[in-house]
Amino acid sequence: MADFFHPDRLQKLEDLKASGADPYPAQAAFAPIDGVTATSGPKRELAAALLAQAEERQGETVLIYGRVLGRRGYGKLAFLDVCDQSGRIQACMQKDLVLPAEFEHLKQLNLGDIIAVEGELSKTKVGEPTVFGTRFRILTKALENPPEKFHGLADAELRARRRYVDLFANQEVRDSFFKRSAIIQAMREVFLARAYTEVDTPVLHPIYGGANAKPFSTHHNALDMQLFLRIAPELYLKRLLVGGMERVFEFARVFRNEGLSMRHNPEFTMVEFYEAYSDVYGMMELTEQLVVAAARAAGCEQQDGSLKTIFRDEEFQLSPPFARVTYADVFLEHVGCAATDRVGLPAKMADHGIQVANSSEYAWWKAVNDLFEELVEPHLRGPIFVHDYPAAICPLAKPLASDPTWAGRFEFFLGGMELANAFSELNDPQLQLAKFEEQVVDKDPESPNQVDMDYVRALAYGLPPAGGCGIGVDRLIMVLLGKDTIRDVLLFPHMRPEKDFGGAAASTDEPLVKTGDPS
RNA sequence: GGGGGCAUAACUCAGUCGGUAGAGUAGUUGGCUUUUAACCAAUUUGUCCCAGGUUCAAGUCCUGGUGCCCUCACCA
Known part of the structure; x- marks a missing residue:
């Protein structure tokens, strides 16, 4: 990383400035031509909407904004793939249609730049809806290359780290x-x-x-x-x-x-x-x-x-x-032994290396539930509700009036995962206090x-x-x-900080951008 | 934390038996007025993840480290 920014891109940026254009204009709208105020120009359209309405709106003058992710250029003609939030639409820049000064800006255009195109919505010879530009402007000059146009960004780490690239490229x-x-x-x-x-x-x-x-x-x-x-x-x-x-x-x-x-x-x-x-x-x-x-x-x-x-x-x-099933029923079905069977269960637990930590009710039922997770949960493909859980492992759920061994709780399983957990809320303050105290005494770091x-x-x-x-x-x-x-499904999943690139690990005095290397 | 795999250009990837680094894309220059990964010609770019070691010689082999992926364990 001798230079952070690509020299070629910086050169284009300078060329663009030299031509009198602002590479990062504050306003997206086109400047008025020859003193004519541009207050009545077309409103910006989304690519997907234009494609959907291509037939009935043919011949209309439209305005699009987007990132250029494809270019097929000819001497006096260029096709651009303009991509916005909604999708992609093709723009065609013909020298005899675009303002000459603006056509010249095609020379300073790179893939990845964000542009505005105003022009007539029509079709090409092969029938593709296309905006035939009469006005063209670079709205943001990109200094970083977009991903390879065919394979895109494939590396899973890069896709998550640079979600902003993953998003616009895909x-x-x-x-x-x-x-x-x-x-x-x-x-x-x-x-x-x-x-x-x-x-x-x-x-x-x-x-x-x-x-x-x-x-x-x-x-x-x-x-x-x-x-x-x-x-x-x-x-x-x-x-x-x-x-x-x-x-x-x-x-x-x-x-x-x-x-x-x-x-x-x-x-x-x-x-x-x-x-x-x-x-x-x-x-x-x-x-x-x-x-x-x-x-x-x-x-x-x-x-x-x-x-x-x-x-x-x-x-x-x-x-x-x-589907709805009680904990007791589904336990019996897959374990082959009732969840309340204190005589038969220890052998089952031993078979699966499950130990009862101590003599407390909580420890016993925790072990029972370990057996449940081991033998029952893999069968719960879902969607299915399992309800009426052992009260001893549900410190926030209200025991059933009919049998206080069980508490009003369900877990919802789907796709082999537990997706939801619900209670009849425990509202007896004395019982709640007792259960809290039990947890704190337990000294489990997760309690x-x-x-x-x-x-x-x-x-x-x-x-x-x-x-x-x-x-x-x-x-x-x-x-x-x-x-x-x-x-x-997370926009920015947790990652280790990138080396030499921000994050706590890199909070030194070293400048982020190294502008030159004397050697 | 255990086991396995991967790390080469901005991106996608080759790299043979250890012999001094390659393609396509992107970029640059030129050509082209209907393309769809456009095309044609020329051309630039490398800490081969890092640090050691073996060797006349290491992208390649060995050791250690780092990162990522898979898997097991953990995870109401």
């Missing part, structure tokens, strides 16, 4: 992220239609809770206190129910200080929602609606009206209703570091009976869009 990548946005919006509309309120709760938590995970830790200088990035918004959202906000949801970025994998990123998006006077079964029905709405927005709808996605070479039918007494106090004021649920938004999008890795 329409399919853009479409995926537009769909991500549409999916989230569709879910939001389901909530709003049910009189939910969207809220924002704190990201910095003095006590981390609401899930089991290792947190990121930080420090607040003015108060000289340790803070944690939230691992879940749960406890704050339920405080809102105490406060009388009866239906709330939050698309919450949460942070978990754990490994990276195809389905794990240290920060990810959960949508959590809570509804007073509902319960886990009400959440099941709402989760089903949310998944269906998301699937429609993702384009999973088939011609016969059914919903379907293909994820990791496996087809999933998403048309409701989704809360101390009892959140303010939350217990909130419960003491009275949390109405309620259902609550959290859905892993990124994983849901993975399944719906058929993306194998979470990195493909």
